[in-house]
Amino acid sequence: MVDAVTATDPRDEPPNEPVNDPRTDPRGEPAPPPSLDVSGLAYAYPDGHQALFGVDLTVARGERVALLGPNGAGKTTLVLHLNGILTGGAGSVTVAGLRVDPSDRAALAEVRRRVGIVFQDPDDQLFMPTVREDVAFGPANTGLRGAELAARVHEALALVGMEEYADRPPHHLSFGQRRRVAVATVLAMRPEILVLDEPSSNLDPASRRELAGILRSLDVTVLMVTHDLPYALELCPRSVVLGEGVIAADGPTRDLLCDEALMRAHRLELPFGFDPRSVPPPHA
Ligand SMILES: Nc1ncnc2c1ncn2[C@@H]1O[C@H](COP(=O)(O)OP(=O)(O)OP(=O)(O)O)[C@@H](O)[C@H]1O
Numbered sequence: 001m002v003d004a005v006t007a008t009d010p011r012d013e014p015p016n017e018p019v020n021d022p023r024t025d026p027r028g029e030p031a032p033p034p035s036l037d038v039s040g041l042a043y044a045y046p047d048g049h050q051a052l053f054g055v056d057l058t059v060a061r062g063e064r065v066a067l068l069g070p071n072g073a074g075k076t077t078l079v080l081h082l083n084g085i086l087t088g089g090a091g092s093v094t095v096a097g098l099r100v101d102p103s104d105r106a107a108l109a110e111v112r113r114r115v116g117i118v119f120q121d122p123d124d125q126l127f128m129p130t131v132r133e134d135v136a137f138g139p140a141n142t143g144l145r146g147a148e149l150a151a152r153v154h155e156a157l158a159l160v161g162m163e164e165y166a167d168r169p170p171h172h173l174s175f176g177q178r179r180r181v182a183v184a185t186v187l188a189m190r191p192e193i194l195v196l197d198e199p200s201s202n203l204d205p206a207s208r209r210e211l212a213g214i215l216r217s218l219d220v221t222v223l224m225v226t227h228d229l230p231y232a233l234e235l236c237p238r239s240v241v242l243g244e245g246v247i248a249a250d251g252p253t254r255d256l257l258c259d260e261a262l263m264r265a266h267r268l269e270l271p272f273g274f275d276p277r278s279v280p281p282p283h284a
């Protein structure tokens with residue numbers, strides 16, 4: 001076991017400068033920075049329980065990556081660091097070149113626009129009288145008004161197939177519809193990376209399939225926390241296994257799911273009779 005990592009003083013950190021990826025594309029243009037770069041992230045909760053022990057994870061722009069791991073592995077703790085809800089541990093998180101720095105409020109606001117987190121329970125995310133107001137809430141906070149705001153709301157609802165529900169109260173919708181609206185509230189911010197915590201949980205098979213279609217159609221980087229391994233295989237060419245606060249494996253989803261020793265070691269179980277080799281690999 002690694003010793004508990006104590007909080008670092010943010011003043012010890014380098015200044016919050018955009019970090020350019022030194023790699024270049026074939027035409028010699030500087031490549032865009034990765035959507036997400038987590039380096040040496042370690043975190044202990046205030047009660048002293050250490051949940052992360054030095055996580056390194058880079059997600060390139062446009063990738064869809066599944067974050068797998070048993071209960072208590074640290075997946076949600078990691079997600080809560082991506083937009084600065086949790087801070088104060090060691091290491092760094094950088095979103096499209098912008099460092100998550102709790103002492104820089106302007107940078108933090110921009111990070112929160114760039115990282116759209118869809119929580120497991122849509123009711124944590126929907127609190128306005130109508131769907132339209134819920135989806136407008138974030139963009140309105142960034143200063144969008146009038147026709148521009150209306151167009152943004154329409155765009156986000158169209159992406160999840162919920163335009164017809166704009167004037168309905170969210171609490172009158174089904175769970176699956178509320179999850180779609182929760183995705184729309186995040187898409188309305190035009191995020192750099194969409195982070196979903198258990199997106200398929202509590203969905204019936206048709207809603208689960210429809211949400212997969214929506215996620216596949218989006219032109220956005222996706223990090224998806226899931227215990228639904230067939231869903232990870234269907235949607236994410238790459239998976240990362242988090243085990244006891246460290247990255248235990250990182251590779252093509254199918255390879256990981258076919259690695260019986262890895263699966264056993266991290267309490268990952270495929271549904272009875274499911275053969276990952278029988279599913280064609282998803283397109284990136
Ligand atoms: N507020 C907290 N205070 C202290 N310890 C916590 C707190 N929240 C989570 N933990 C602990 O941190 C560890 C990681 O928890 P986390 O919620 O990140 O796991 P997870 O991988 O998301 O699990 P699950 O699959 O059950 O959602 C667990 O051991 C958990 O008990």
Ligand SMILES: [Mg+2]
Nearest residue numbers: 075076077197
């Ligand atoms: Mg969790």
